[in-house]
Amino acid sequence: MKNVGFLNATILVLLSLNTLHSSDVCMSEPDLNATLTEYQLPSHLEKLKDIKPENLPAYFDSATLDSFINATMVTFHIPGLATWASKDGQVVWQQCYGWANIADSIPVADTTLFAQASISKTITATAIMQLYERGEFALSDDINDYLPFNVRNPNHPDSVITFGNLLRHTSSIDDNWAILDPLVTWGGDSPIPLDYFLQEYLVPGGVYYNPTNYHAWAPSGYWDYTNVGATLLGYLVETIEDSFPLHCQDSIFQPLSMDETSWFLADLDTNNIAVPYRWMGSTYAPYPHYGRPWYPSGQLRTSSVQLARHLTAIMQYGQIDTVRILDSTTVDTMLTVYFDIHPLLKMGLIWHYLDTGSRWIWWHNGGFYGVHTEMGFCPAENTAAIALTNGESSEGTIAIIDALFDYAQNVALDENEDVSLGSRRMSATIFRGPLRLPEGKKCRVFDITGRVVEPANIQPGIYFIEVDGVVTQKVVKVR
Secondary structure (H helix, E strand, O other): OOOOHHHHHHHHHHHHHOOOOHHHOOOOOOOOOOOOOOOOOOHHHHHHOOOOHHHOOOOOOHHHHHHHHHHHHHHOOOOEEEEEEEEOOEEEEEEEEEEEEOOOOEEOOOOOEEEOHHHHHHHHHHHHHHHHOOOOOOOOOEHHHHOOOOOOOOOOOOOOOEHHHHHOOOOOEOOOHHHHHHHOEEOOOOOOOHHHHHHHHHOOOOOOOOHHHEOOOOOOOOOOOOHHHHHHHHHHHHHHOOOHHHHHHHHHHOOOOOOOOEOOHHHOOHHHEOOOEEEOOOOEEEOOOEEOOOHHHOOOEEOHHHHHHHHHHHHOOOEEOOEEOOOHHHHHHHOOOOEEEEOOEEEOOOOEEEEOOOOEEEEEEEEEOOEEEEEEEEOOOOEEEEEEEOOOOHHHHHHHHHHHHHHHHHOHHHHHHOEEEOOEEEOEEEEOOOOOOOOOOOEEEEEOOOOEEOHHHOOOEEEEEEEOOEEEEEEEEOO
């Protein structure tokens, strides 16, 4: 029977992370005047609507994974979803579901941009560690040596806060949501400059300052997840080098071909961004797109395919294809376990090492208004998975990424090597570039879920070619 420990373990972690979820804070509700159509469970999946551990398959093949994802979306009210998984550096699953915009009937596509919430921190970590490997600072350095204002916990004024404290969430800086939440800008990017926000929040006498912006304990004394602390890492990129967004563009996004990725709405086509939604019991209510001044910790927007480029680079110790964004020794430093937060969860630098019950994965997730995201990779299995949603269900998204990992490990290798189609068994042909089909024949191309795809538009993955009504060949497109 399939191990469902990931669901239970990660819910426990979510409770401990102090990550903001929309149900945890007070705010004015968006306009709910427009009645939206609930995403309906397809009739042939109705029997799967009540998902329970004892009803899960022993393992997932393409069809059962596809059915499970559809059923999970309905059970947990996920309006739109982009999924991706890899095994041994090869994409083995890349599918999209539901709606990016319900009112305009725009489906989620591979190119749909999702708010990443706290997954954004992994990009910020890459940016600051690029400066680390250049020798710009040491993890034990006092951040005040690099800031134009002093950051000290007033309860412990003689205790320094280091880069390592920020990267391991042991800085003693607290997220005071009574102050932070009113600073969310609905309908656009925040007008509050990054440096102004941080100084006014962290320095006594600032307009956003409150003694409870810091914990009672000293830096390095305890672990507590903090968005403001991670935001300081982004600002330190600016004080050491240059603009944080420009550094990310030049040193991460452009090299990784993440061409439609940005920290700001102003840089993107908002028509291509998944609308964030809250489930209201019978309908989905849209939030406006929004911004916040602590953007380096949670405001990145990108697609699943683009995010996968960064995830793969980290998984492969800083390199994807011929592009290297970090030295392997730097990634090794990031993916070192520094201490246990919980028996199920250990701390690296920004990244967490999580026992899902089935496997240990390096992992990060995110949750905010109208968004929940999950991302991780398993070194032991050489698998990786991403699930991005424009809904607020942590449980549903966790169940889906758990299934993606199971599929990638237990099924993908078999499917890549040998697939049964009726009484036929065929090996796969690996190709790059355009797919060439037999001339003068009636041909169709199917993906691994049985959907017909346009040959000119296929992405890396597994496909079957039908010639004159008979499936004759299996192909695997690689980059």
